[in-house]
Amino acid sequence: MTPLLSVRDIEKRYGARIGCTGVSFDLFPGEVMGIVGESGSGKSTLLSCLAGHMAPDAGQVIFATRDRGPVDTVTMSEPARRMLARTDWAFVHQNPRDGLRMGVSAGGNVGERLMAVGGRHYGTIRETATDWLARVEIAADRIDDRPSQFSGGMQQRLQIARNLVTGPRLVFMDEPTGGLDVSVQARLLDLLRGLVRRLGLSAIVVTHDLAVVRLLADRLMVMKGGRVVETGLTDQVLDDPQHGYTQLLVSSVLQV
């Protein structure tokens, strides 16, 4: 099997300070990888480099495109990268306000992404939008409401619908359940798991919440000080951590 994403020696510096360095991994189709670490560990910097939001100072991010095979997204042209971001990739932000257009209706938020990839027929776009709102458990009669009238959990589900409507193959998620009530988190996790399984998505999920990765991620990467200190199967890293930092991280979780 060829990897969907091959990351090689990614480095990003902020002046003399290391954002992340020496990060390499392969992500295969259908795999969900979690990236954990405390604030400042470099996990969000890495995600930005992978998703093309930030240019790394060194390294390659090779994505298996549908039409042209493996392409390094770091060196590809800006328009080509933007096209990827609209089609094969999706990015779910921690704060739904960063991923939604707050002044546009829920249906418009979903439909807009369809139009960006060439959807023109109003009836079809609205029908697809309604279908996707249902999949993320937003009632059809809310389609003309603006996201500002939605709860935080609904906004996050709308952001997911907006992202997945174009059938991406790789989803980047930055703390997707952060800032949500615990009960709302559980619902979102269940939704994400179902979508990943049914659509065969690959995903990279950045979070500091070990309970979230245990339930969502197949594999785990632990970062500290911009470097990857441990990788492995999620339950192996959490149940039998090998690195001192991971041991500290796992043993610091409060039991409920």
Place this chain on the structure above:
Amino acid sequence: MTDAVIRLAGVAKTFTLHNQGSAVIPVMAGAELSVAAGECVGLVGASGAGKSTLMRMIWGNYLAAAGQILVAGVDVARAEPRQILALRRGTLGYVSQFLRVVPRVPTLDVVAEPLFALGMEEEAARARAAGLLARLNIPERLWSLSPTTFSGGEQQRVNIARGFAHDYPALLLDEPTASLDAANRETVLRLIEEAKGRGAAIVGIFHDEPARARVCDRLVDVAAFTPKAA
């Protein structure tokens, strides 16, 4: 024996506690185990002797320090995460003592989930799950609720139903009859016998001695794998 489904050779386990002076604790060395299709091997030994540790190394959530752990030809001690995940999807089942699920997911779907993961049509998967829940006496009115609020015994039965949802060729059972009443214990023992009957290779931990005597073909004392003090 070449037809073993599960085969361990020279398996060792150490824990390194980096935050406690980097103490290295050897807990197992030279572990050998071979389980053929249709056979159930019981792990015995005093509490703390390493029964669960050995089982977790076979499941792959504990990393072996040395040796080979072959499950249907895949060396769990060295395999890539995706190879172990594939093994767990289709070949290796595990009934642990803990039920770990996403809150809010209905019990029926918790049990059917291993079948969803194998790509089984959702209605067929739920029908199979319903059959197991009924056999294990989980009242139908509870099937649409999340098992997170169930009693210990009910959660254990949901866990067992989930572990038997797919006909895994290899099964790990950690105290499957613990906290069950006589009728449910009997059902679980029958499920184990049926699994053996269709050729599953089973490794089990049973504190329940009559249960162990009934389903286990052989016992392996893990005390034999305790590292000799230097």
